[in-house]
Amino acid sequence: MEGKLCLEALSRIGGLEVDEVPVTASPHKSQYRNRMTFTLEAARWGSRGGISWPP
16 A cells, blocks of 8 residues: 555656556457447437437
């Protein structure tokens, strides 16, 4: 925990440059998330209201 605090403090004052790695989900998780988003949007707007995909 102390190491993380030191790292954060140094990065805030400019004493240490920290490159944050972008977090990317696996394709399996991304596909699941996209399906769930589509399902929730379809439920919100009706079965096909305003959503043209999938046909």
